[in-house]
Amino acid sequence: MQFIPQILFLLALAFGLIFFARNVKRLRRNINLGRDLDRSDHKSERMSKMMRVALGQSKMVTKPIAGALHVIVYVGFVIINIEVLEIIIDGLFGTHRIFAFLGPVYDFLIGSFEILALLVAVSVILFWIRRNVIKIRRFVLSEMKGWPKNDANYILYIELVLMALFLTMNAADLHLQTVGAAGYAHEAGLAGAFPVSQFISPLFDGMSVGSVIAIERAAWWIHILGILFFLNYLYYSKHLHILLAFPNVYFSNLKPQGEFKNLQAVTDEVKMMMDPDADPFAEPAEEEEDDEMPAKFGASDVQDLSWFQLLSSYTCTECGRCTAECPANQTGKLLSPRKIMMDTRDRLEDVGEKLNKNKDYKPEEDDKQLLDDYITREELWACTTCNACVEACPVGIDPLSIIMDMRQYLVMEESAAPAELNNAMTNIENNAAPWPYNQQDRLNWSKEA
Amino acid sequence: MSEELKVPTMAQYMAEGKEPEVLFWVGCAGSFDDRAKKITKAFVKILNKIGVDFAVLGTEESCTGDPAKRAGNEFLFQMQAMTNIEVLNSYDVKKIVTACPHCFNTIKNEYPSLGGEYKVVHHTQFLKGLMDEGRLKIEGGKFKGKRITYHDPCYLGRANGEYEAPRDLLRKLDVELVEMKSCKQKGLCCGAGGAQMFKDAEKGDKEVNVLRTEQAIETKPDAIAAGCPFCNTMMTDGVKGKNKEDDIEVLDVVEMIANAEDL
Numbered sequence: 001m002q003f004i005p006q007i008l009f010l011l012a013l014a015f016g017l018i019f020f021a022r023n024v025k026r027l028r029r030n031i032n033l034g035r036d037l038d039r040s041d042h043k044s045e046r047m048s049k050m051m052r053v054a055l056g057q058s059k060m061v062t063k064p065i066a067g068a069l070h071v072i073v074y075v076g077f078v079i080i081n082i083e084v085l086e087i088i089i090d091g092l093f094g095t096h097r098i099f100a101f102l103g104p105v106y107d108f109l110i111g112s113f114e115i116l117a118l119l120v121a122v123s124v125i126l127f128w129i130r131r132n133v134i135k136i137r138r139f140v141l142s143e144m145k146g147w148p149k150n151d152a153n154y155i156l157y158i159e160l161v162l163m164a165l166f167l168t169m170n171a172a173d174l175h176l177q178t179v180g181a182a183g184y185a186h187e188a189g190l191a192g193a194f195p196v197s198q199f200i201s202p203l204f205d206g207m208s209v210g211s212v213i214a215i216e217r218a219a220w221w222i223h224i225l226g227i228l229f230f231l232n233y234l235y236y237s238k239h240l241h242i243l244l245a246f247p248n249v250y251f252s253n254l255k256p257q258g259e260f261k262n263l264q265a266v267t268d269e270v271k272m273m274m275d276p277d278a279d280p281f282a283e284p285a286e287e288e289e290d291d292e293m294p295a296k297f298g299a300s301d302v303q304d305l306s307w308f309q310l311l312s313s314y315t316c317t318e319c320g321r322c323t324a325e326c327p328a329n330q331t332g333k334l335l336s337p338r339k340i341m342m343d344t345r346d347r348l349e350d351v352g353e354k355l356n357k358n359k360d361y362k363p364e365e366d367d368k369q370l371l372d373d374y375i376t377r378e379e380l381w382a383c384t385t386c387n388a389c390v391e392a393c394p395v396g397i398d399p400l401s402i403i404m405d406m407r408q409y410l411v412m413e414e415s416a417a418p419a420e421l422n423n424a425m426t427n428i429e430n431n432a433a434p435w436p437y438n439q440q441d442r443l444n445w446s447k448e449a
Numbered sequence: 450m451s452e453e454l455k456v457p458t459m460a461q462y463m464a465e466g467k468e469p470e471v472l473f474w475v476g477c478a479g480s481f482d483d484r485a486k487k488i489t490k491a492f493v494k495i496l497n498k499i500g501v502d503f504a505v506l507g508t509e510e511s512c513t514g515d516p517a518k519r520a521g522n523e524f525l526f527q528m529q530a531m532t533n534i535e536v537l538n539s540y541d542v543k544k545i546v547t548a549c550p551h552c553f554n555t556i557k558n559e560y561p562s563l564g565g566e567y568k569v570v571h572h573t574q575f576l577k578g579l580m581d582e583g584r585l586k587i588e589g590g591k592f593k594g595k596r597i598t599y600h601d602p603c604y605l606g607r608a609n610g611e612y613e614a615p616r617d618l619l620r621k622l623d624v625e626l627v628e629m630k631s632c633k634q635k636g637l638c639c640g641a642g643g644a645q646m647f648k649d650a651e652k653g654d655k656e657v658n659v660l661r662t663e664q665a666i667e668t669k670p671d672a673i674a675a676g677c678p679f680c681n682t683m684m685t686d687g688v689k690g691k692n693k694e695d696d697i698e699v700l701d702v703v704e705m706i707a708n709a710e711d712l
Contacts, residue, residue: 258608432511
């Protein structure tokens with residue numbers, strides 16, 4: 001009988017981890033639907049960028065208030081997880097505070113966790129106020145209605161409840177240790193230091209030992225089950241960034257932001273056209289063509305994007321810093337770089353769901369696609385390619401690259417550029433300038449007074 | 450304006466068996482747009498004055514392909530790029546200076562993988578270099594003490610990380626440099642990039658250049674300094690739209706230097 005809680009705990013833990021593993025597998029499968037992209041270069045530069053930007057949060061703090069609050073929650077999250085290790089061991093082996101033998105070090109650790117938990121709780125409340133009371137513009141834009149809004153608040157509620165449970169558990173534990181309850185009191189004296197929960201503990205004075213044990217156990221169980229739930233909530237939430245921010249920054253673009261990639265297939269074709277020795281009537285080298293010509297230019301759906309762009313769509317935590325800096329968005333246009341990332345993820349999830357149901361499903365045969373069904377042409381054409389969104393992203397996401405790939409599809413596959421742009425492009429073709437001036441007049445300025 | 454500009458072409462240099470120190474890439478705006486031509490001329494006047502040995506491609510120059518690429522037409526872009534690279538390589542060009550950040554970005558970043566590798570600098574970087582070498586001497590002049598705000602072109606700033614060369618030049622003019630609320634890494638676009646220059650904006654509640662001009666006007670400047678012919682056009686339009694064109698000039702950094710030198 002006494003092992004029942006341990007067995008239940010083991011089952012909960014195993015279920016939580018297996019379900020998480022299943023989601024990770026789906027995530028990998030979906031990301032790998034993307035086109036190849038080689039980001040295996042510059043390993044040490046990538047590592048140091050990851051250390052600086054993801055681990056070190058260097059871009060978060062460009063907004064000092066949000067940045068500072070985020071650092072608190074982030075540090076709190078990482079450090080309090082050390083305590084989760086003890087909680088898991090205690091749960092599996094029926095021990096009480098297994099690391100208590102560390103003595104003063106243990107007291108210091110538990111004390112720090114408590115202070116961090118309080119700071120996290122305060123930060124989370126401030127975050128909630130920023131979203132729901134102050135209503136900062138980037139949190140209330142049109143793409144943040146419905147699930148994205150609720151998701152953001154659920155995360156804050158879960159975090160707040162977890163912190164409250166952690167402190168309640170400690171407060172009850174402190175009370176039980178002090179009154180010398182069996183299974184709680186340690187011979188060596190009080191295990192742990194309780195700078196925060198000591199103020200909650202007096203609430204239990206006068207309660208029976210049994211009731212306080214019930215409270216302590218309940219808090220302990222809900223806390224650890226909550227953590228397992230949260231781990232599995234990630235896949236369905238914008239909160240995946242806590243894991244994916246690291247690989248996303250690692251694999252992010254290291255080149256100057258102004259450098260847009262050149263399509264190799266086009267290069268091959270243009271080189272052949274310009275080669276005076278090329279035989280225009282030559283049979284195309286078939287095998288080679290099949291390998292090197294992409295099925296289509298640019299992107300109209302998620303499988304046309306690179307795996308990195310797809311990874312980024314899962315990494316995006318919808319903070320909206322990109323959109324807040326976007327000149328088109330600031331002037332009331334439809335474009336929101338954040339929405340580009342959210343739409344990419346939504347469509348990818350849609351594809352993933354269809355794949356779960358039918359292994360032979362092919363997104364290219366779907367009557368739905370990313371272009372038009374999620375992202376409109378009006379959004380794509382509003383972009384000035386200014387890179388403000390790319391610069392603003394704290395985790396190395398490049399929404400502009402998706403916009404460019406989709407414009408490429410529109411122009412190269414559908415010839416669907418706005419009419420004025422077609423004029424400019426015709427001018428470039430005919431006069432070597434986007435305006436209808438003659439190339440022979442290019443030096444006229446030098447003779448004008 | 451009395452003196453004639455000396456603008457040798459690469460073809461002339463080649464005929465004489467000489468190589469210039471640098472190729473000046475004028476760009477389409479610099480060649481054809483009336484406002485931008487003034488920037489081109491101001492730059493040439495300075496080059497002539499200090500005796501920089503430069504040449505232009507003249508009628509052999511053609512659009513870098515930047516607007517085509519940003520509009521999504523990779524094919525047209527690469528056609529332009531390879532045509533230009535062929536010309537540049539035939540003259541064995543090694544160093545290029547341009548007053549257009551779009552040309553600058555494209556030649557510097559997107560030409561190398563197509564076979565065009567050159568040292569490419571923006572004219573503000575080039576002038577800063579001349580100043581550091583002591584060849585270009587800038588002193589206060591008519592802008593001394595004037596309030597100037599500098600607008601970062603996206604393709605010079607964020608795209609290529611150059612924020613200081615133009616500001617260093619302005620400081621040399623002894624101006625009072627004031628920054629807009631969005632500047633440097635967070636600089637707001639003028640609205641012309643990504644081929645927007647050549648089309649109407651999508652529906653919204655404001656034009657991007659108006660928003661940017663408002664940010665500039667907030668700093669109460671005597672002049673707005675720019676480093677890009679397109680930004681220049683957008684800001685000039687913005688200032689006119691606010692009926693401030695008599696109070697606030699929009700000038701390229703190189704025009705301010707030329708003015709200060711009374712060229």
